[in-house]
Amino acid sequence: MDVSVTEIFILVAVTIVTVGWRILNWVWVRPKYLERRLREQGFAGNSYRLFxxxxxxxxxxxxxxxxxxxxxxxxxxxxxxxxxxxxxxxxxxxxxxx
Known part of the structure; x- marks a missing residue:
């Protein structure tokens, strides 16, 4: 079984993008979504600040x-x-x- 450098590069790139998206979702997207939903329900509070x-x-x-x-x-x-x-x-x- 012959694995080319291109296939390894694609696999590494897909892994980096997937892990990057999961981290971005965990750190920024989900908290901002929850903040928006809570404000729609009438809760007030400080805005989300990263870290x-x-x-x-x-x-x-x-x-x-x-x-x-x-x-x-x-x-x-x-x-x-x-x-x-x-x-x-x-x-x-x-x-x-x-």
């Missing part, structure tokens, strides 16, 4: 929340989970089935 997402914003909010003193009578949710608290204040609670 980092809300990580930088979340870490900055945590540092800021932990730098302030807290009283015994204060609400602890802004201190414990500041990104969730900020998102709920900004976009509100969303109940899709009501």
């Amino acid at each position: 980092s997402g809300d990580l930088k914003e979340s870490s900055m909010m945590s540092k800021q929340a932990n730098s302030k003193p807290i009283n015994i009578s204060d609400d602890i949710s802004p201190r414990v989970i500041p990104i969730v608290h900020h998102t709920v204040e900004k976009y509100g609670m969303s109940t899709p089935y009501t």
